[in-house]
Amino acid sequence: MINICAWNIRGFNKPVKQHEVKELLKTHNPGICIIVETKVKMKKAENIMWRCFRDWSLIDSDICILLHVCVIQKSDQIITCLCSLKDKNLDFLSFVVYAQN
Numbered sequence: 001m002i003n004i005c006a007w008n009i010r011g012f013n014k015p016v017k018q019h020e021v022k023e024l025l026k027t028h029n030p031g032i033c034i035i036v037e038t039k040v041k042m043k044k045a046e047n048i049m050w051r052c053f054r055d056w057s058l059i060d061s062d063i064c065i066l067l068h069v070c071v072i073q074k075s076d077q078i079i080t081c082l083c084s085l086k087d088k089n090l091d092f093l094s095f096v097v098y099a100q101n
Helices: 015-028 042-052
Strands: 004-008 032-036 064-065 068-074 077-083 089-098
Touching: 004 015, 015 032, 015 042
Parallel strands: 004 032
Antiparallel strands: 032 064, 068 077, 077 089
């Protein structure tokens, strides 16, 4: 079984929010974690990912998908990825749809 979590987490710029996500990952050990509505600029998101979540992948600053991925296609509203769960020896396609205001 694969644990999947998703979190609409406004304010991911704040270290306390980053710590909460780290604790969630430690506690639940999800294979996939999707964080949306982060309100983080791309450069800052890259720094957060490098500092806190090195084993995970960043797709977009508003949509952080925390797993090992290869982006196949990206537009303003959809991201298509090839995902790998190495501990499960599993590859699959993922489609993330995001409706902008």
